[in-house]
Amino acid sequence: MTTTQGTPLRQQAVEPAQAPTTRRGRLALLGPGLVLAAASVGAGDMVTSLAGASGYGMALLWAILIGVVLKFVLTEAVGRLYMATGQTVIASLRSVGRWLPPAFFLFVLVIGLLYGAALSSVASLALSTLFPALPARPLGIAIALASAALVYVGRYALFERVMSVFILVKFLGMVVLAVAMLATVDDLPGLVSTMRPRLPEGDVVTVLALIGGVGGTAGIASYSYWVREKRWQHRSWLPVMRADSAVSYAVTFLFVLCTTVVGTGLLYGTGNTISGNDGLAALADPLGADLGSAARVLFLLTFFFVTLSALVGGFNALCYLLADSLRTMRGIPETDAEPHMAQNSRPFRAFVVYCAAASIAVTFMGKPVALVLTYAAFGSLILPLLSGALLVLLNRRGIEPLYRNKIMSNVLLSGAFLLFGVLAVVQVKETF
Numbered sequence: 001m002t003t004t005q006g007t008p009l010r011q012q013a014v015e016p017a018q019a020p021t022t023r024r025g026r027l028a029l030l031g032p033g034l035v036l037a038a039a040s041v042g043a044g045d046m047v048t049s050l051a052g053a054s055g056y057g058m059a060l061l062w063a064i065l066i067g068v069v070l071k072f073v074l075t076e077a078v079g080r081l082y083m084a085t086g087q088t089v090i091a092s093l094r095s096v097g098r099w100l101p102p103a104f105f106l107f108v109l110v111i112g113l114l115y116g117a118a119l120s121s122v123a124s125l126a127l128s129t130l131f132p133a134l135p136a137r138p139l140g141i142a143i144a145l146a147s148a149a150l151v152y153v154g155r156y157a158l159f160e161r162v163m164s165v166f167i168l169v170k171f172l173g174m175v176v177l178a179v180a181m182l183a184t185v186d187d188l189p190g191l192v193s194t195m196r197p198r199l200p201e202g203d204v205v206t207v208l209a210l211i212g213g214v215g216g217t218a219g220i221a222s223y224s225y226w227v228r229e230k231r232w233q234h235r236s237w238l239p240v241m242r243a244d245s246a247v248s249y250a251v252t253f254l255f256v257l258c259t260t261v262v263g264t265g266l267l268y269g270t271g272n273t274i275s276g277n278d279g280l281a282a283l284a285d286p287l288g289a290d291l292g293s294a295a296r297v298l299f300l301l302t303f304f305f306v307t308l309s310a311l312v313g314g315f316n317a318l319c320y321l322l323a324d325s326l327r328t329m330r331g332i333p334e335t336d337a338e339p340h341m342a343q344n345s346r347p348f349r350a351f352v353v354y355c356a357a358a359s360i361a362v363t364f365m366g367k368p369v370a371l372v373l374t375y376a377a378f379g380s381l382i383l384p385l386l387s388g389a390l391l392v393l394l395n396r397r398g399i400e401p402l403y404r405n406k407i408m409s410n411v412l413l414s415g416a417f418l419l420f421g422v423l424a425v426v427q428v429k430e431t432f
Contacts, residue, residue, distance in 0.1 A: 019236040032244055033075075038309040040219045048209055049256045050274040054272060055268075055273065061197075068214055068249045068252060068256075080241070083227070084399050084404075090104060093393075094328055104321060105322065116315065116355050120359055126304035130304075140363055148359070156226070166312070175254075177299060178262055181291065191265055211419060214252065218317045219313060219317045221321060225324070227241060280303065281300070319352050320348065322354075380427040
C-alpha cells in the first residue's frame with residue numbers, strides 16, 4: 001500500500017517504538033505465539049496423534065512436523081502482512097476479492113454457532129470422568145459461560161496471561177506423562193524403534209489428517225489481532241514476531257510429540273485405538289492402570305485444560321474475526337478500527353454473547369449431527385482461502401521488499417494451499 005509518491009502509508013504515521021536489541025529483551029516480550037499455541041492445541045490434536053500412535057507408533061512424526069512447518073509459515077505470513085500494511089488480515093483480504101470478508105464472516109459465524117457447545121461438552125467430559133457426581137450438561141454450560149465471561153471482561157493483557165498459564169499447565173502435564181511412560185515402559189528400545197519414518201500403504205488419509213490436524217485454523221487468521229494488541233509495528237519487531245510464532249509451533253510440536261510417546265507406550269501393538277473424545281476420556285483408566293492413579297488424574301486434568309484453553313482462545317479469535325469482518329463490510333476505515341474491533345468494543349462483546357448463547361442453545365439441542373458436519377466443512381475452507389490470499393498479498397509490488405515473500409515462503413505457502421485445499425475438498429465431499 002503506497003501513496004502517489006511511492007511512500008508506504010505505514011511510514012506516514014508516527015513511528016512506533018522500536019523493539020529491544022538484546023535477545024533476552026525480545027524473548028521477554030513474546031506472547032501472541034503462546035496464546036496461539038494454547039488456543040490451537042485442543043482435544044482434536046490429542047485424538048489425532050493418539051490414533052496415529054496406536055497404529056504406527058512414532059513413525060508418523062514426520063507428517064506432524066510437516067504440518068507444524070506449514071502452519072508456522074501461514075502464521076508468520078499473517079503477522080508479516082500486518083506489519084507490512086498496518087491492516088488486519090480481513091481488511092487485506094478485501095483487496096484480493098470483495099467477497100472474501102463476507103465469506104469469512106459467514107464461515108466464522110457458522111463455526112461460532114457450534115464451537116462453544118462442542119468444546120464445553122468435551123471439557124465437561126473430562127471433569128465428569130474425574131468427578132462422576134458432576135452432571136455433564138449443566139457443567140458444560142457453566143464452562144462455556146465462564147470462558148465467554150473471561151473473554152468479555154478481560155483486556156488483551158489479562159487474556160494473554162491466562163492463556164500463558166493454560167499452555168504451561170497442559171504442556172507440563174503432558175511432559176510429565178511422557179517421561180513417566182518412558183521410565184516405566186517394558187520395551188524402551190522397541191518404543192524408540194517405532195520412530196523410523198514410514199509411509200503407511202493405503203492410508204494416505206491418516207497422513208493428511210495428521211499434517212492438517214496439528215495446530216489451529218481460526219487462531220492462525222487471528223494472529224494479526226494479537227500482534228496488533230502488542231503494538232508490533234516497526235520493522236525492528238519483525239524478528240520478534242518470527243521468534244514468537246516459532247516458539248508457538250515449537251511448543252505445539254513438543255506437546256504432540258509427548259502425546260505420541262504416551263499413545264505409543266499405551267496403545268501401539270495392542271489392537272486398541274482412540275475414536276473421538278469419548279475414547280480419549282476412556283484412555284484415562286488404562287493409563288492409570290499402567291502408571292498409577294496419579295497419572296490418571298493428571299491426564300484428565302491435562303485433557304480438561306487442553307480443551308478449556310482452546311475454548312477461551314477460540315472465543316477470542318472468533319470474535320476478533322467476526323467484529324473485523326463486520327467492520328470491513330461496513331466500510332469503516334482502518335484508522336477508525338479501534339472502537340469497532342478491540343476486546344472492549346461493542347461488536348466484539350456482542351459476538352461473545354452470540355457465542356455464549358449459541359453454546360447453551362446447541363447444548364440443549366443435543367449437538368445435531370448435521371450442524372456439526374456443516375461446522376467442520378466450513379472450518380476446513382479457511383486455511384486454503386487464507387494461504388491463497390497470502391500468496392497474492394505478500395507478492396505485490398506495493399509491499400516493501402523486507403516484508404515481501406521470498407522463494408521459500410512462496411513454495412511453502414503454495415504447498416499449504418494445495419494440501420489444505422485437498423483436505424477441504426475431502427471434508428466437504430464427506431459432508432455433502
